[in-house]
Amino acid sequence: MQINVTSEIGLLKKLLVHSPDSGIGKVIPSKAQDWLFEDIVHLNTIRRKEYDYYTKLLLYFLDPALIKGRLKAIDDPKNDYRFFKPGSAGFHHSKNVIEIEVLLAEILRNAAIRQKLVASVCAIENCSYNTQEMLLTQKPEELARIFISGTGTNLEMLFPPVPNFIFTRDIGIVIKDHILLNKPAKKARLREALLMKYIFFNHPLFKDYRNNIIELSDSPYHFLLPVDADQYNVTLEGGDVMVVSSQHVVIGISERTSMAAAHQVATTLFKKNIVSKVTLVQIPQKREYMHIDTIFTQVKKDTWVMLGAFSKKQAKKEMSDLILRAIEDQKPETAVSITQFRKDNISKPVRFASLEDLLVDISKKDLKVKGPVRIIHSGNDEFPFDLREQWTDSCNLLALKDGVVVGYDRNDKTLEAFRKAGFAIIDIKTLLPQLESGAVHPQKLKDTFITIPSAELSRARGGFHCMSMPLLRETL
Numbered sequence: 001m002q003i004n005v006t007s008e009i010g011l012l013k014k015l016l017v018h019s020p021d022s023g024i025g026k027v028i029p030s031k032a033q034d035w036l037f038e039d040i041v042h043l044n045t046i047r048r049k050e051y052d053y054y055t056k057l058l059l060y061f062l063d064p065a066l067i068k069g070r071l072k073a074i075d076d077p078k079n080d081y082r083f084f085k086p087g088s089a090g091f092h093h094s095k096n097v098i099e100i101e102v103l104l105a106e107i108l109r110n111a112a113i114r115q116k117l118v119a120s121v122c123a124i125e126n127c128s129y130n131t132q133e134m135l136l137t138q139k140p141e142e143l144a145r146i147f148i149s150g151t152g153t154n155l156e157m158l159f160p161p162v163p164n165f166i167f168t169r170d171i172g173i174v175i176k177d178h179i180l181l182n183k184p185a186k187k188a189r190l191r192e193a194l195l196m197k198y199i200f201f202n203h204p205l206f207k208d209y210r211n212n213i214i215e216l217s218d219s220p221y222h223f224l225l226p227v228d229a230d231q232y233n234v235t236l237e238g239g240d241v242m243v244v245s246s247q248h249v250v251i252g253i254s255e256r257t258s259m260a261a262a263h264q265v266a267t268t269l270f271k272k273n274i275v276s277k278v279t280l281v282q283i284p285q286k287r288e289y290m291h292i293d294t295i296f297t298q299v300k301k302d303t304w305v306m307l308g309a310f311s312k313k314q315a316k317k318e319m320s321d322l323i324l325r326a327i328e329d330q331k332p333e334t335a336v337s338i339t340q341f342r343k344d345n346i347s348k349p350v351r352f353a354s355l356e357d358l359l360v361d362i363s364k365k366d367l368k369v370k371g372p373v374r375i376i377h378s379g380n381d382e383f384p385f386d387l388r389e390q391w392t393d394s395c396n397l398l399a400l401k402d403g404v405v406v407g408y409d410r411n412d413k414t415l416e417a418f419r420k421a422g423f424a425i426i427d428i429k430t431l432l433p434q435l436e437s438g439a440v441h442p443q444k445l446k447d448t449f450i451t452i453p454s455a456e457l458s459r460a461r462g463g464f465h466c467m468s469m470p471l472l473r474e475t476l
């Protein structure tokens with residue numbers, strides 16, 4: 001299998017996903033925040049009425065042979081939605097829309113890996129010796145299910161679920177033909193990173209890339225640092241890493257990704273000659289902007305979506321008051337600091353005054369866009385819709401190809417802004433029958449925003465950019 005990602009928007013060919021598992025249905029109110037969910041969600045709705053649409057859309061684009069002509073049977077309740085259930089015989093088993101749970105079960109067939117993983121999971125989850133022994137007797141598929149859902153064979157809760165596993169973006173990231181492993185900042189995501197590490201190092205799919213795995217190390221004497229010494233701790237999550245061109249990686253420094261980690265990644269990327277340009281984007285450490293991909297993503301070579309608060313303040317018409325404008329520019333909640341390094345001239349970094357300047361620069365310099373670069377704003381840049389819609393992931397879009405993105409249906413004003421910018425908005429329920437009948441061909445779609453229902457998904461605080469770990473995109 002080939003892995004290669006050199007842009008955010010090249011035709012998507014392979015990705016890793018994880019569909020909502022039963023663990024999501026076990027989150028209780030008092031734990032929701034610790035487990036990084038904003039609320040408890042209804043499992044059946046998040047699956048059948050939301051996430052399954054995403055799976056179907058991905059398959060029509062990336063693996064049509066598995067779905068085209070079969071939609072009716074797949075959707076027939078008589079078939080118990082087995083097509084979407086990783087452990088079941090009727091599962092789609094796509095080689096392009098790859099389910100992590102399946103890969104996990106596959107590596108667990110090996111006894112040595114099974115032992116190591118059981119011991120490691122039990123260590124981080126504080127399991128009793130008896131539980132550990134019991135886990136060792138489980139079949140690979142069942143063990144994979146238990147590792148992810150936290151629930152044992154008799155429905156007993158053995159350890160917490162990992163409800164954020166659907167956000168595969170954050171647990172590893174492909175940079176060209178390299179894999180960068182993550183070091184989660186939040187305890188709730190530790191098990192995810194552990195499982196992913198074992199998959200990348202052991203699954204035959206990645207065997208040609210074993211020497212291309214980048215693991216971050218803790219800073220020396222990290223164990224002597226006070227627990228809140230954030231800037232020295234090495235933590236990194238994939239939502240903060242964007243491969244914007246074959247030579248340029250953007251790294252966020254955020255609530256989740258530390259300065260020390262960003263520094264380590266930049267150094268490694270230069271040392272291994274992977275890219276020649278790295279930009280560090282430091283954003284405020286706030287829950288609402290946990291990763292940089294919550295405030296901007298790329299839509300097309302010449303089009304981006306972003307939260308207006310991080311945009312060029314000077315351009316805002318309501319800022320004609322000079323004093324107000326100056327104050328606005330200094331606001332700590334939207335202050336960004338952007339530093340760009342070139343491998344051949346590290347001592348002379350370039351600074352950007354605003355995020356918008358950086359995005360325009362990427363489009364023009366890295367992607368050779370000749371005409372104007374369009375920035376579409378969350379909530380059409382109207383207060384308070386800009387903030388409300390950013391919270392529900394208006395800026396977190398996944399590009400299936402240059403100009404065709406998928407996002408939530410609930411961000412009305414953002415959708416209006418896309419419409420004004422010349423994009424067609426089509427909801428998945430309208431699109432699916434057209435894809436099925438052949439009236440619409442995925443490769444022919446242009447400048448389109450595909451919407452998917454999101455009432456439950458958005459409570460988990462991530463969009464489709466977070467719900468994807470691209471492994472292969474066509475080179476632009």
Ligand SMILES: NC(=[NH2+])NCCC[C@H](N)C(=O)O
Binds near residue numbers: 037164169239461462
């Ligand atoms: N790349 C992203 N923006 N991921 C969003 C992750 C959301 C998840 N609930 C968390 O807080 O970790």
